[in-house]
Amino acid sequence: MTFSKLVKHPVFCQLAIAISYILAIKFSVSFASLPGELTPLWLPAVVGLIAILELGNTALIGIILGTSIENYFALNELSLDLSFSAILILTLAIVFNEAVNVFICATWLRRRHKSLSSIFQTVKSISEFLGISLISSSISALLPVFFFYVYGIIPINNLLVSWLVWFLGASLAQLIFVPPILFWRSPKGQQRKTAIWEIIVFVGLATLVSYFVFYKNYDLEYLFLPLLVGSVFRLEQPLPQVLVGILSLVGIFATVNGYGSFVGETPHPTLSLLLLESFIAVYAVTILIISAILSERKAITQTLHSTLDFLEERVFDRTSKLLQTQLVLDTFIDTAPLAMAILDKDLNLIKVNNFLADLQQRQESNDDIPEYIINPKLHQEIVSKCQLILDSKQENINEEMYVPDTNSGSTWLMSYFPIIDEQGRVFRVGFIGLDISDRKRLELILQKQAQLDGLTQIANRRKFDEVLEREWLRCQRDQTPLSLLIFDIDHFKIYNDTYGHVQGDECLIRIAQVLKKQIGRTTDLAARYGGEEFIILLSNTDLDGACYISKRTLKAIRELKIPHQNSPVIPFVTSSCGVATCIPNKHLDMAYLIDRADKALYQAKSQGRNQAFTIESEENRESA
Structure with missing residues (x-):
């Protein structure tokens, strides 16, 4: 088996997802955990959501496998006197949290959007993404927090804070890291070009503000907003989202280690992290919404220009095309092997094609159409159907009609339809008749043979x-x-x-x-x-x-x-x-x-x- 086939093998894919999940958990624990606190694992939520969006629900196998292995051993290493059954239940609760969170979010997004990159193109789609991410994270976090409380790992007075940390971390990770990944994988995202000097300027400014906020403890965090907003206007996606992700990582690392202005805001380190996550969430949502507004504006502008160009072209050739269409229509009506006619509001014939005229052996021109160009025996029935169309009691009428004659008679398939004016009102009615006598005779023969x-x-x-x-x-x-x-x-x-x-x-x-x-x-x-x-x-x-x-x-x-x-x-x-x-x-x-x-x-x-x-x-x- 070649390496390329091995990589595409389902077992290899599931193992790769499981290993990625384990590494994400380890990285999250070592990077974002507070001393002595049980904190949420947020990077695995990103890995799981991207895996399901790209590979489908089969990625849940790798997610469950990776989560089960890592959390089982992690719980064993805790300095807590937990029984095997307790460790197993806690592991299943965490697996439930990870799997249900990404499954609900991914399923909603895939059903709502044909293209994954379109999720962040409108304000409405961003609101949907934010809402489903928060809902799925909050629902899935209930079970593990509950069992951690049952087994005495989380005291009752910390239940609400623990739940907030757990669900907010997972949803914030998805909010920060999923948009740039999906932007980057889209064909349009890969084609965008941005000047290197602009990237250097924004990275330098972000580094400078981060230094004063997270190292010198100056209350300058509000400067991040104009910096990030400016990046949306100057840098192409996903670079502004990448910048948000980098600033988030820097801020969380500093806050966890006791640096930055957010540490002094609250007496408890967990509350400091919650405050920072809320701050980052507001900025991330703001940047996404501004980016979507710009994207919508750009799309509307492009559509408007395309529409104006199209209309301008249509103005020059509309007359000739209308004349050509009229000529083609008249030719089709006159040469079609169908009985075709048009009646006005007074049920007077104003157009009869050659086939219908020849059928009745009447050669008068269309300017002098006799009332009974249609078979007199059927005139009243046809007129009554046309009157129903004119009265808007029926939109279309399709029926079979038997026409008696000196021979065995004939069967016609009649179709009546309205003709609409510029105001959308029915001002004429047309009908088309197709002689299906041969088909009817054939149907009888086939029915008898059957x-x-x-x-x-x-x-x-x-x-x-x-x-x-x-x-x-x-x-x-x-x-x-x-x-x-x-x-x-x-x-x-x-x-x-x-x-x-x-x-x-x-x-x-x-x-x-x-x-x-x-x-x-x-x-x-x-x-x-x-x-x-x-x-x-x-x-x-x-x-x-x-x-x-x-x-x-x-x-x-x-x-x-x-x-x-x-x-x-x-x-x-x-x-x-x-x-x-x-x-x-x-x-x-x-x-x-x-x-x-x-x-x-x-x-x-x-x-x-x-x-x-x-x-x-x-x-x-x-x-x-």
């Missing part, structure tokens, strides 16, 4: 299912008997093996024609049920009538005298028949009738074949 068995040319199983459902409902309504006869050619496999499949097919065709001749009513049906099985469905027929038809049919099959020398019954083709009759009601279904007939057929075959059988009583059997 209901016939391809070999025997009698009804197939699909047709049988349709007729059975129809007759079942009719007999249920009228409370009349419905009978079903299932025929199975005796030893047909032996016949095929003896005479071949060609003769077998011919045998099926001849027997199918025999069955077809046994029925005479339109409600009855003979169909091929499958293979060598056939059925006869007899509506409004009692058991005696069904037995009579079965006996007559079996006799007609025998009278064909189709040779079957290897048949164990007689040396001619014979059939067995199962007969079932019932009066349909709401307590029965159609499967009941089929099942009874099938069981009767089984009895007929079991008792020697070449006979009909009904399962009601032995006396109902009709032998050959």
Whole structure:
């Protein structure tokens, strides 16, 4: 396996995420922890969010693995008398905090934004990012803080402060470090150029102010705001965000180690760190919002210039294009093989294409269109539909229309549509007619073919299912008997093996024609049920009538005298028949009738074949 394939392997990716998470945790603990205090791990929140945004939810495996390993050993090293179960629960709580935080935040951002770099392009998207980061961090921090309190690591009077430190650190890390990373990975971010001397100037000023604020303890932290705002106007993204990140790292490092003006503001070091984080958060959000405002303004300006250029170009060629469009439209209407017309508000024809005029054998020009250029028999119906469009009762109407004529008539697909003026009002209505007579005839042919068995040319199983459902409902309504006869050619496999499949097919065709001749009513049906099985469905027929038809049919099959020398019954083709009759009601279904007939057929075959059988009583059997 090559190195490039190894790097892209899922296992390698998860291990890389886990190792990155462990290193981020170690770096955060060594860099941002206060002596004797449990402080939040904020850089892992950045690693996790970026990993899920780039790789998807599968990155959670590496996050959970890295968090579990590092925190389990870190808790073991604490000078606390914790049981194994306590360490395990605390580890799971921290894993929950890390995983849920980045999962909620990443899932929201991916659903709201197709491009990750677009998250920080508008004030609205920045507000969404800030809100979801704060919400996800605050929710996920509840569980670990609670368990740390349960096991006595955090006293009750420090619960609120601990929760604030925990969730604010994670959300602040995402706020400071996620924007520059995503900006840098975007194609536009990689193409931006900034003068080196400007970067040197802003870095120098930031270093100077940091020296006085965090080393000399001067209260000059307000100078960071104009410095950062100026970087937004002069430096291209993500450089202002990088500058915010550097100043944040410097400030936190100094505050943790007891330097800077923030240390003297509060008596407790944790509160000093909270004050610094709040200060950094305000500046970071301010810079992001100003950057988004500038980005929106730039986008609006570019859009405005593009729109003005486009409109300017359109002014010069609009007239010629309109004329060309009108010419193309007129040509299309006049040459289209469709019936097309336009009516005004008074339902007078003002435009008729050549196809419609030729169809009606009227050659008048469009300036003198007779009222009944449309078939007089259909004029009123077409006008009524057009009136509905004009009254705005319907936006569009599509329907089929039958047009009677001296032959068999024709079917048209009619479409009526409104024509809107500049004020958005309907002032005309048009219609298009397409002759679909051939398609309708083809549909009827295909429908008929779909209901016939391809070999025997009698009804197939699909047709049988349709007729059975129809007759079942009719007999249920009228409370009349419905009978079903299932025929199975005796030893047909032996016949095929003896005479071949060609003769077998011919045998099926001849027997199918025999069955077809046994029925005479339109409600009855003979169909091929499958293979060598056939059925006869007899509506409004009692058991005696069904037995009579079965006996007559079996006799007609025998009278064909189709040779079957290897048949164990007689040396001619014979059939067995199962007969079932019932009066349909709401307590029965159609499967009941089929099942009874099938069981009767089984009895007929079991008792020697070449006979009909009904399962009601032995006396109902009709032998050959």
